[in-house]
Every structure is written in structure tokens, then in C-alpha cells.
Amino acid sequence: MSLTTRFAPSPTGYLHVGGARTALYSWLYAQKNGGDFILRIEDTDLERSTQASVDAIMDGMNWLNLSWTKGPYFQTERFDRYKEVIQQLIASGNAYRCYSTAEEVEAMREEARAKGEKEKYNGMWRDKTDYPDSKPYVIRFKNPLDGNVVINDLVKGEIVISNEELDDLIIARSDGSPTYNLTVVVDDWDMGVTHVVRGDDHVNNTPRQINILKALGAPLPEYAHIPMILGDDGKRLSKRHGAVSVMQYRDDGYLPEALLNYLVRLGWSHGDQEIFSREEMIELFDLTGCNRAPSAFNTEKLIWVNQHYIKSLDPEYVAKHLAWHMHDQNIDTDNGPALSDIVKVQADRVKTLKEMAEISRYFYQDFTEFDAKAAKKHLRPVAEQPLQVVKEKLAGLTEWQADNIHKAINDTAEALELGMGKVGMPLRVAATGAGNSPSLDITLALLPQDKVLARIDMALAVIEERKANS
Numbered sequence: 001m002s003l004t005t006r007f008a009p010s011p012t013g014y015l016h017v018g019g020a021r022t023a024l025y026s027w028l029y030a031q032k033n034g035g036d037f038i039l040r041i042e043d044t045d046l047e048r049s050t051q052a053s054v055d056a057i058m059d060g061m062n063w064l065n066l067s068w069t070k071g072p073y074f075q076t077e078r079f080d081r082y083k084e085v086i087q088q089l090i091a092s093g094n095a096y097r098c099y100s101t102a103e104e105v106e107a108m109r110e111e112a113r114a115k116g117e118k119e120k121y122n123g124m125w126r127d128k129t130d131y132p133d134s135k136p137y138v139i140r141f142k143n144p145l146d147g148n149v150v151i152n153d154l155v156k157g158e159i160v161i162s163n164e165e166l167d168d169l170i171i172a173r174s175d176g177s178p179t180y181n182l183t184v185v186v187d188d189w190d191m192g193v194t195h196v197v198r199g200d201d202h203v204n205n206t207p208r209q210i211n212i213l214k215a216l217g218a219p220l221p222e223y224a225h226i227p228m229i230l231g232d233d234g235k236r237l238s239k240r241h242g243a244v245s246v247m248q249y250r251d252d253g254y255l256p257e258a259l260l261n262y263l264v265r266l267g268w269s270h271g272d273q274e275i276f277s278r279e280e281m282i283e284l285f286d287l288t289g290c291n292r293a294p295s296a297f298n299t300e301k302l303i304w305v306n307q308h309y310i311k312s313l314d315p316e317y318v319a320k321h322l323a324w325h326m327h328d329q330n331i332d333t334d335n336g337p338a339l340s341d342i343v344k345v346q347a348d349r350v351k352t353l354k355e356m357a358e359i360s361r362y363f364y365q366d367f368t369e370f371d372a373k374a375a376k377k378h379l380r381p382v383a384e385q386p387l388q389v390v391k392e393k394l395a396g397l398t399e400w401q402a403d404n405i406h407k408a409i410n411d412t413a414e415a416l417e418l419g420m421g422k423v424g425m426p427l428r429v430a431a432t433g434a435g436n437s438p439s440l441d442i443t444l445a446l447l448p449q450d451k452v453l454a455r456i457d458m459a460l461a462v463i464e465e466r467k468a469n470s
């Protein structure tokens with residue numbers, strides 16, 4: 001039988017990093033074994049589910065390039081099937097009508113609590129056949145009364161739960177709508193899911209789901225419960241800790257490769273290897289290599305991984321992602337250097353693509369002011385002559401390229417008997433507006449010659465003004 005995994009988000013928010021990691025592990029496991037990966041939208045909670053959230057989840061999956069081979073399936077489209085299975089369970093004596101009211105069930109709980117026993121529904125309608133007329137009822141699953149449920153969890157190892165701990169679960173509400181554990185069981189069965197990979201917040205549901213599957217005579221999948229992700233304070237990762245939405249990481253300037261690589265390592269390891277290409281992840285990933293303990297999210301490490309990919313992926317590819325940020329920051333890149341050239345000169349200088357876009361604005365847009373601090377320091381009267389001389393030499397270049405530009409700067413420094421910095425720094429501020437840039441000759445070569453000359457004139461005007469005011 002072929003292997004099938006699934007990712008089954010409830011569309012009640014964006015795709016967060018915990019969900020993305022679960023999706024990644026499911027996806028990797030299917031890829032590794034040549035199996036199918038299903039996307040299933042668990043949208044039965046009509047009040048909390050939204051189309052915007054379905055879109056956001058799919059956007060996140062697409063951005064990470066985690067493509068599903070089957071689906072998306074929507075649980076709201078499968079209500080007839082759930083009803084059919086509920087009827088099947090009733091017919092086979094595995095489910096029954098329960099007429100206990102909410103108050104009665106609460107009283108049962110209280111009674112158990114008073115006796116120091118586990119709080120649960122007492123099963124009073126379990127074997128009744130005599131039903132009251134026209135009163136509302138729910139359908140409960142007849143959980144086995146004795147014996148154990150044993151889960152051989154691929155991550156957590158053997159988990160044994162006594163049936164005595166489990167009460168008769170509601171599988172249909174009084175309006176007939178199916179509950180979460182029922183829908184998941186029916187779907188996993190119908191969709192041929194062989195491996196359920198999910199967060200360990202669901203581990204308590206698993207024995208219940210196994211019992212229902214057994215009652216239906218359905219094959220049992222393997223389970224892998226992934227420990228949760230913590231924030232740096234050891235508490236469950238949430239918005240308090242910073243960005244948790246996958247698309248926020250895109251907005252903040254991370255590459256999908258970096259986030260995926262970071263997430264695969266967050267809860268799984270292969271020796272001490274940190275960097276994994278997609279192909280390597282697929283080849284080396286295994287559910288049995290996942291940590292049993294929760295992992296803490298570490299932004300510093302994610303930044304490190306992001307820098308690695310910014311520097312090492314093909315600049316043409318990184319440029320496509322940079323283009324998104326340029327657009328996001330209203331920088332029109334139609335005229336100016338190729339974005340891949342920007343990636344080449346800026347890759348070593350940034351942590352994120354957002355930052356790369358921010359510091360590359362001057363390649364595409366003119367500025368009307370110089371950075372105040374840089375101007376104060378470098379556009380002083382002593383810089384007037386070096387700027388004039390270097391401008392003349394730059395203006396005379398017939399081939400506008402880095403070597404010639406370098407020579408022009410060098411010749412200026414030599415002619416004026418100045419250190420390179422005394423020419424270079426004012427020139428840098430003039431051409432870029434600020435005191436930081438990649439190597440000056442390369443930076444100038446990426447700008448049009450006439451633009452550089454005009455910007456030098458602008459800097460000279462600032463110096464003039466300063467002289468006049470002193």
C-alpha cells in the first residue's frame with residue numbers, strides 16, 4: 001500500500017510556524033517515500049473558519065513550496081459522509097443516543113470529582129433503547145470499557161492509555177453536526193492516510209480516534225506526534241514572542257529556503273549538520289529522528305541560516321525575492337542595475353532581504369538630502385577639492401567600469417597627496433547619500449555616470465552652503 005500523509009489545518013488564522021513545521025514534516029515524509037501528501041481544510045467550526053484564513057494557509061504553503069498531491073479537501077463538503085458513518089456506528093451498536101442535558105453531565109462530573117475519580121460522562125444512556133419523544137439528544141461513541149489502547153508513536157515511542165480513562169465521546173451534536181474526532185477519523189480512513197503527523201497537542205485525541213477506527217473496522221494509521229515549539233522563555237510560542245506567521249517572515253525579509261531549513265532543524269537533527277538543501281532534507285529526514293522534547297525558537301539562528309542562503313543561492317533566484325521587497329518599499333527597479341547585481345554586492349552586508357532593499361534604494365531613486373551624520377562628517381570644506389578633482393577624472397572616463405573608476409579615485413588621492421579615504425568617503429556620501437556602501441568602484445559602476453556626476457555637484461553645493469554659513 002502506498003504511503004499517504006496529510007496536513008489538516010483549521011482555517012481560523014494564518015499559517016504559523018508550528019503548523020508550517022508540521023506540514024513540512026508530513027510533506028518530507030511523503031516525498032521521501034514516494035507517497036501522497038494531502039491538504040485537508042478542517043473547517044467544520046463555521047463560526048471561526050474563514051475563507052481569508054484558507055487563502056492565508058495556502059499562500060504560506062505555496063510560498064514555502066510545500067505542494068500537496070491531493071486536495072485541498074474541505075470537511076464542510078463531507079457532512080453527508082460523516083452522517084453516514086455515524087449511522088453506521090449506531091447500526092453496529094457502537095454509538096447511541098444520549099439524552100443527558102448539559103446540567104446532568106456537569107452533575108456527573110461533579111460527583112466524580114467529589115469521589116476523587118476522573119471526571120467523565122457516566123454512560124447512563126449507553127444500553128438504553130427506550131427513548132423519550134422529541135427531546136434533543138447527542139450521539140455518543142461506545143468506548144470499550146476495559147483493556148488498553150497502545151500507540152506506537154514514531155516520535156514519542158509507546159504510549160499506553162487505559163480505556164477506563166476514556167468516556168463515551170460525543171460524535172454528533174444535538175443539531176446532528178459531527179465533532180472533530182469523528183470527522184478526522186472518517187477522513188483519515190477515506191483518504192487512505194497511512195501516517196498521521198501532527199502536533200502533540202492532539203495526543204489525547206489519538207486513543208479515542210483509534211477506538212473509533214477499530215469499531216469501523218478501518219486500518220489504523222501510524223502516528224507521529226511532534227513536540228511543540230517554545231519561545232525563548234520556555235513558554236509555548238505565541239505572538240508575544242514576535243513573528244509567528246509564515247508570511248510575516250516573508251515580509252520581514254527571510255527566504256523560504258531559510259525558514260524551511262530552520263524549521264526542519266527545529267525538532268529534528270542529522271548529526272550536527274545545519275544546512276540542508278531540499279533534496280538533502282528529503283533524503284535524510286526521518287520521523288524517528290525527531291526530538292521528543294519541545295524545541296525553542298531561536299531568531300538569531302534563523303537569521304544566520306537566512307544569511308547563509310542569501311549569500312549562497314543563485315543571485316538570479318534571490319533577486320526574484322528581492323524584487324518583492326523592492327516593490328513592497330515602493331522602489332521602482334525598471335531603470336537601474338539588474339537586481340541580481342545588487343544581490344551580488346549586498347549579500348554579505350545584510351541579514352534580510354528587507355534590509356537589502358532598504359540599503360539599495362539609491363541605485364534606483366534619487367535623493368534630495370544626504371544622511372545628516374555622514375554629510376556632517378564627510379561633506380566638509382576640505383572635501384571640496386578632492387570632489388572637484390575626482391569629478392573631473394570620472395567625467396573623462398569613456399568606459400564606465402569599476403577598474404577605471406578605481407584608477408580615477410586612486411589618481412586623485414595621489415595627485416592631491418591624500419589618503420584614499422579622504423577622497424573615497426566624500427565621494428561615497430555624494431554618490432549614495434550615506435556613509436556605507438559596497439566597494440566604491442563597484443557601487444559607482446552600477447550607477448549611471450551622469451547620475452554620479454550630478455550627485456557630486458549636489459554634494460559640492462552642500463559644501464558651498466556650509467562654507468557660506470560658517
Ligand code: GLU
Nearest residue numbers: 008009010042184198202
Ligand atoms: N485541525 C487540527 C488542528 O488544526 C489538526 C487535526 C489533525 O492533525 O488531526 O489542530
